[in-house]
Amino acid sequence: MFNRTNLLILLIALAGALGGFLAGGWLHAPSASRADLTAKVGALATPFDLPDLAGQTHSLAEWRGKLVLVNFWASWCAPCVEEMPMLDRAQQQLTARGVQVIGIASDNHDATRAFLDRHPVRYPILINDPDHGPDVSMAYGNTRSVLPYSVLIGRDGHILAQRFGNFSENGLEKWLAPFF
Numbered sequence: 001m002f003n004r005t006n007l008l009i010l011l012i013a014l015a016g017a018l019g020g021f022l023a024g025g026w027l028h029a030p031s032a033s034r035a036d037l038t039a040k041v042g043a044l045a046t047p048f049d050l051p052d053l054a055g056q057t058h059s060l061a062e063w064r065g066k067l068v069l070v071n072f073w074a075s076w077c078a079p080c081v082e083e084m085p086m087l088d089r090a091q092q093q094l095t096a097r098g099v100q101v102i103g104i105a106s107d108n109h110d111a112t113r114a115f116l117d118r119h120p121v122r123y124p125i126l127i128n129d130p131d132h133g134p135d136v137s138m139a140y141g142n143t144r145s146v147l148p149y150s151v152l153i154g155r156d157g158h159i160l161a162q163r164f165g166n167f168s169e170n171g172l173e174k175w176l177a178p179f180f
Helices: 004-027 078-097 109-118 169-179
Strands: 049-051 058-060 068-073 098-103 125-127 149-153 158-166
Touching: 049 125, 058 098, 058 169, 068 169, 078 169, 098 109, 098 169, 109 125, 158 169
Parallel strands: 068 098, 098 125
Antiparallel strands: 049 058, 068 149, 149 158
8 A cells, every 4th residue: 555654755766866867967968979079971071190100290181182091990900901902002003093092000109010010001101099199080980989990081171981891992992983
């Protein structure tokens, strides 16, 4: 049977729950989600300043006027390692068409250097050490923190396409084809 004591306990519990809900909303003001902080296709690409292996800083603006394929990778990422020779060949084949491949290593300098000593590529490699600064791939739409992650930036600096995962040669050709 429902008596006054049970009713009082129920009302106190409901008041506590409501108070907790309201306090939680007040203490945790709405913030932007990860997706709100990342660039989408059509947006102007976020500028970056990242070092290469020699410590020289490079910015995205250096490649303005080219079709830029930015590939985020890491030495410990097997699919990244698999696609890098193909990206290197693509760079050599597409240079005359105004394409520039840029690799951004989500690694520290030493791991990147050791990897590239064993697996050299001829396109620029920049370093985005996850222990020293924000994850640049996130600003370019990598909301899943997946590697490899590639972004195609148009000659005007706007993002044309984004891709999670590695490419096959045929897949890369099809991905690039609409932008020539």
